Every structure is written in C-alpha cells, then in structure tokens.
Amino acid sequence: MTYRGARQKAAGMLREAGIxxxxxxxxxxxxxxxxxxxxxxxxxxxxxxxxxxxxxxxELTEKRCRRIPLQHLTGTQEFMGLAFRVNEHVLIPxxxxxxxAEEALKEIADRKRQGSLPVRRILDMCTGSxxxxxxLKHFCPEAEITGCDVSVEALKIAKENAADHHAExxxxxxxxxxxxxxxxxxxxxxxxxxxxxVIPDLMPEVRDHExxxxxxxxxDGLLFYKKIIKESVSHLEPGGMLLFEIGYDQGKQVSxxxxxxxxxxxxxxxxxxxLDRVVKGRRSSDV
Numbered sequence: 001m002t003y004r005g006a007r008q009k010a011a012g013m014l015r016e017a018g019i020x021x022x023x024x025x026x027x028x029x030x031x032x033x034x035x036x037x038x039x040x041x042x043x044x045x046x047x048x049x050x051x052x053x054x055x056x057x058x059e060l061t062e063k064r065c066r067r068i069p070l071q072h073l074t075g076t077q078e079f080m081g082l083a084f085r086v087n088e089h090v091l092i093p094x095x096x097x098x099x100x101a102e103e104a105l106k107e108i109a110d111r112k113r114q115g116s117l118p119v120r121r122i123l124d125m126c127t128g129s130x131x132x133x134x135x136l137k138h139f140c141p142e143a144e145i146t147g148c149d150v151s152v153e154a155l156k157i158a159k160e161n162a163a164d165h166h167a168e169x170x171x172x173x174x175x176x177x178x179x180x181x182x183x184x185x186x187x188x189x190x191x192x193x194x195x196x197x198v199i200p201d202l203m204p205e206v207r208d209h210e211x212x213x214x215x216x217x218x219x220d221g222l223l224f225y226k227k228i229i230k231e232s233v234s235h236l237e238p239g240g241m242l243l244f245e246i247g248y249d250q251g252k253q254v255s256x257x258x259x260x261x262x263x264x265x266x267x268x269x270x271x272x273x274x275l276d277r278v279v280k281g282r283r284s285s286d287v
Contacts, residue, residue, distance in 0.1 A: 026061070099245075120185055133145050133158070191217065244280070255281075
C-alpha cells in the first residue's frame, strides 16, 4: 500500500467513526506514526509504505476511531504558539483559552505603559497542563508565576511543560487556596465550569477521555467561581486583577459574583465567535 493509499483508507475509517476533518487528522496520525512531516508525504505519496509504518499508522487510526483524542495520541497540543505535553490527566488546551492568556498579557502591558504598579506576582489557579502559567512566563519573563492544581498527576505534566520551555514557574499542589500563601498582583483561572448534567452530552473525546475533575463545575457550573472569587480577595493586592475563562452563558452570573465581593472595573470579553469567554475585574482598594 502506498502512503497515499494508506492515508485515504485511514480517512475513510475516521469518517465512518463520525470524526470531522478526517483528511487533516489522517495526516497528523501519519506524521506521528512515521516520524516524518507533511512535505515528506507529498514527495513520496506514491511510494510503498513500509509494513512497520503501516502497522503503527493503522493502530493509531483505530484508536482515534474509538474517539481517543488526537492530542492524546500525538502527546502534544499547541497553545500560544508553544507546544505542550498532554495526557489523560490534564485538560487539552483550547484555542478559546488563549484569550484568557492574551487578556492577562494585555493587562500587564497596559500597566507598564501607564506607569502604574507593575504585575510582579501571578497565580494560575487550576493550572492543569500549565499552559497558561508557562505561556505567561514565556511572554513576561520578569514576572514571578505560580501554578497550582489539586491533581498531583496534572502537576507532573505542568512541571514537564515548564521544563520544556525553560520557564521558571513554581508548581504547587493545592486544593484552590488551601496551600497558597502571600498576595498576588494577578490571579488567572480556567476552572471547571461545565454543569454536571451537561457532561453526559459532551463529545466522547471530552466526556470519556479528559479528566472530569477539570470539567465538572457542579450542578450550576459556578461552584469554583464562587469559591475562587470569595477567597481571592485575601490573596490579591489592592487593585490586583482577577481573570476567568467562562462558559458562553456565564458572563452575567460570574460578573455579579465578582461585584458582590467588591470587585470593580468588571468586563466581559467575547471570543472570535462573539461568545462570552473571559470575565475580568479589579480588587477594590476598599475591600
């Protein structure tokens, strides 16, 4: 079987399994199985594919047909232009979450430009793979950044990602703020926010293969927002910023919770699809 024939067969298998973008995914799987890039296949697509490569390729394809996430098969996902290791213990970084990192970086840059108090210490709550913490350190190397997560297994991956990118980020095992000391100029968080009753209806890749601990936000999806907002007041410097990723329909609820705890300058930022994606606010100096 030629490389082209193998890829066509795999694309058909993926399509029958209900996977979209089957042509592109077959290419990613072939790259992973054979250790070569797309340009190699374009040059050699009509050549015979070695038997060992065929076996490895179709083993990966069959796993993908069982709806194991592509990122779990390749072991990586790009975020903010950086490659991050992922596995079943961490939430796969999403492009939507880049908006949270971008808003944090924008706030840091705005403070520099305005000559106001700089953002020196940042806490990434529920860090998971560490993609936000490591990205912030990459683009803002002068900041002191801490990532925390309740999952020891997630923190192993986060530490590996920090090491891969030579990012000096402190990773702390903590159930929210239980093991967090001191104050921060900024807290960012992509907490679990999917209502419990919605999880059975998620795509199999998410429902069956990503950690429920990183998904389930309790019955109304707001449990972690309530806890983090309430406790963050004691861990933010006056004027410090709190930034969240949110579900598309949670903007008003999270904003109201922040307002109830004395946050000001609250803003809801939509993603490229126009859906609410980030809420941010400032800790009042009067709190």
